Amino acid sequence: xxxxxxxxxxxxxxxxxxxxxxxxxxxxxxxxxxxxxxxxxxxxxxxxxxxxxxxxxxxxxxxxxxxxxxxxxxxxxxxxxxxxxxxxxxxxxxxxxxxxxxxxxxxxxxxxxxxxxxxxxxxxxxxxxxxxxxxxxxxxxxxxxxxxxxxxxxxxxxxxxxxxxxxxxxxxxxxxxxxxxxxxxxxxxxxxxxxxxxxxxxxxxxxxxxxxxxxxxxxxxxxxxxxxxxxxxxxxxxxxxxxxx
Amino acid sequence: xxxxxxxxxxxxxxxxxxxxxxxxxxxxxxxxxxxxxxxxxxxxxxxxxxxxxxxxxxxxxxxxxxxxxxxxxxxxxxxxxxxxxxxxxxxxxxxxxxxxxxxxxxxxxxxxxxxxxxxxxxxxxxxxxxxxxxxxxxxxxxxxxxxxxxxxxxxxxxxxxxxxxxxxxxxxxxxxxxxxxxxxxxxxxxxxxxxxxxxxxxxxxxxxxxxxxxxxxxxxxxxxxxxxxxxxxxxxxxxxxxxxxxxxxxxxxxxxxxxxxxxxxxxxxxxxxxxxxxxxxxxxxxxxxxxxxxxxxxxxxxxxxxxxxxxxxxxxxxxxxxxxxxxx
Numbered sequence: 001x002x003x004x005x006x007x008x009x010x011x012x013x014x015x016x017x018x019x020x021x022x023x024x025x026x027x028x029x030x031x032x033x034x035x036x037x038x039x040x041x042x043x044x045x046x047x048x049x050x051x052x053x054x055x056x057x058x059x060x061x062x063x064x065x066x067x068x069x070x071x072x073x074x075x076x077x078x079x080x081x082x083x084x085x086x087x088x089x090x091x092x093x094x095x096x097x098x099x100x101x102x103x104x105x106x107x108x109x110x111x112x113x114x115x116x117x118x119x120x121x122x123x124x125x126x127x128x129x130x131x132x133x134x135x136x137x138x139x140x141x142x143x144x145x146x147x148x149x150x151x152x153x154x155x156x157x158x159x160x161x162x163x164x165x166x167x168x169x170x171x172x173x174x175x176x177x178x179x180x181x182x183x184x185x186x187x188x189x190x191x192x193x194x195x196x197x198x199x200x201x202x203x204x205x206x207x208x209x210x211x212x213x214x215x216x217x218x219x220x221x222x223x224x225x226x227x228x229x230x231x232x233x234x235x236x237x238x239x240x241x242x243x244x245x
Numbered sequence: 246x247x248x249x250x251x252x253x254x255x256x257x258x259x260x261x262x263x264x265x266x267x268x269x270x271x272x273x274x275x276x277x278x279x280x281x282x283x284x285x286x287x288x289x290x291x292x293x294x295x296x297x298x299x300x301x302x303x304x305x306x307x308x309x310x311x312x313x314x315x316x317x318x319x320x321x322x323x324x325x326x327x328x329x330x331x332x333x334x335x336x337x338x339x340x341x342x343x344x345x346x347x348x349x350x351x352x353x354x355x356x357x358x359x360x361x362x363x364x365x366x367x368x369x370x371x372x373x374x375x376x377x378x379x380x381x382x383x384x385x386x387x388x389x390x391x392x393x394x395x396x397x398x399x400x401x402x403x404x405x406x407x408x409x410x411x412x413x414x415x416x417x418x419x420x421x422x423x424x425x426x427x428x429x430x431x432x433x434x435x436x437x438x439x440x441x442x443x444x445x446x447x448x449x450x451x452x453x454x455x456x457x458x459x460x461x462x463x464x465x466x467x468x469x470x471x472x473x474x475x476x477x478x479x480x481x482x483x484x485x486x487x488x489x490x491x492x493x494x495x496x497x498x499x500x501x502x503x504x505x506x507x508x509x510x511x512x513x514x515x516x517x518x519x520x521x522x523x524x525x526x527x528x529x530x531x532x533x534x535x536x537x538x539x540x541x542x543x544x545x546x547x548x549x550x551x552x553x554x555x556x557x558x559x560x561x562x563x564x565x566x567x568x569x570x571x572x573x
Contacts, residue, residue, distance in 0.1 A: 004348045015336045092332035092393065094298035096349040097321040244300045245259060 001098050002106045009110020022072045026121050034125045054136040057126050058212045062143040065122045069151040074175030077158025078168040080107050085166040100239045115151030139214035146211025149224035156231035163238040249401050249431040255304035264290045265455040272431040279446035280435040287455035288435035292405045296326035325399035329406050331390025335379040350397035364392040384415035404434040420445050473534035476504045479527025492517040
């Protein structure tokens with residue numbers, strides 16, 4: 001039943017122009033960044049090159065992809081539950097022999113599929129370079145994994161925000177609010193020097209950084225897993241509370 | 246007849262406000278139960294609970310012996326639900342939507358195409374399969390809502406105000422559909438329109454402020470439910486003369502020129518009308534008297550009941566609405 005709902009979400013995304021536009025815009029923007037990285041790298045003397053082209057791509061192209069995903073996911077997810085509440089179509093799911101967990105995971109998977117496609121765009125662009133030079137495929141895989149994990153966490157946040165309200169616009173604002181807070185929470189400016197480690201740990205970009213460097217640490221994987229599960233659990237609680245009124 | 250639904254002590258509170266309190270009801274296969282009551286009486290809350298969309302604050306609901314509250318999934322397999330607003334995805338086509346509903350309701354893959362065709366044929370959508378839902382008229386949207394509710398051939402179908410907002414032709418179509426469905430399963434529908442319930446229900450339960458006020462079985466085959474009529478005569482005779490007519494069992498004077506009469510069982514209304522006309526009493530009105538159901542209903546609505554029943558004044562528009570489809 002999870003796959004039935006996920007498929008419906010996937011189809012709904014691509015029936016509208018939204019997903020296509022986002023993917024097209026991502027492709028265009030990332031291609032531009034790719035060219036800038038390539039131009040900057042090829043303009044340097046060999047002695048001036050401190051890192052390889054793969055790391056340059058990882059740090060610039062993939063990190064920007066994560067930002068694009070952060071901007072796109074609230075737009076993709078804002079209607080996913082709040083739209084159903086608003087249009088009354090959630091009654092269809094609520095009266096079907098489907099558990100709330102299945103509904104939620106179906107919606108999450110539908111969203112995750114788009115995030116995964118978006119995460120493949122920089123990989124696809126980078127792999128074209130493989131025709132001309134040797135690439136560190138391990139590094140590209142780690143960076144892609146980082147973008148995917150970040151995107152899945154963003155999707156869980158978007159799903160939770162969408163469960164809070166019947167207004168899709170409000171859901172998008174709530175998503176941006178949570179995600180931006182999790183982006184800047186480590187910018188304490190020395191005020192919270194004692195708790196800096198905790199704030200650093202809470203910021204998603206700190207964890208993505210290591211993956212973009214090609215370092216796959218268990219602590220970073222756990223961070224994304226923990227927060228994805230946390231926001232899905234909150235969304236589940238919200239749906240259960242809605243049923244309880 | 247086997248029991249499809251058993252509800253005991255159903256209650257639901259929103260904060261301190263009791264939306265539903267102590268509702269008991271049973272439904273058997275072949276029955277159409279109407280939940281009747283004014284807006285805010287608790288009808289939709291009751292149906293939302295019965296469809297599994299809302300958790301009750303108290304009470305128990307069993308569908309074919311399966312506990313809907315504690316193990317909802319097995320019970321929901323036997324339920325079809327049409328909410329007040331049909332739950333339609335406007336970005337889909339009719340066939341796609343019904344196929345999705347069939348998958349959601351657990352219809353096996355090899356039966357899905359057949360189920361979609363069957364539901365479409367049943368609801369008059371056979372030619373609408375490729376139409377985008379966004380382009381459907383309100384009547385067609387309601388039919389599609391009904392089709393999704395029956396696509397898995399449920400034992401219990403729950404319809405929340407199924408004819409709300411439809412034009413008279415569409416209302417007649419939807420009522421026809423409901424009557425057709427009742428042969429195979431049990432139906433519960435809610436309405437705040439008496440005629441709606443009278444037209445399609447075999448039993449009625451009147452709700453007000455979340456409580457069951459009245460329950461009765463409707464005999465739609467009878468000429469009138471209680472064999473009583475109101476007569477208005479231009480040249481009213483002595484009461485004794487009216488009571489002496491062979492069809493009349495009892496007569497009771499109301500306001501000037503109006504009488505309530507009870508007929509002998511099997512007496513012909515047309516013969517009675519002929520006799521009154523031949524007597525030269527100037528027959529201007531011969532209408533079925535209000536039933537107990539109507540009285541209770543209008544008491545709930547705020548009391549036009551007594552005035553009308555006692556013969557004072559013309560029936561209001563609500564009353565005309567109540568009589569429109571008739572008991573015939």
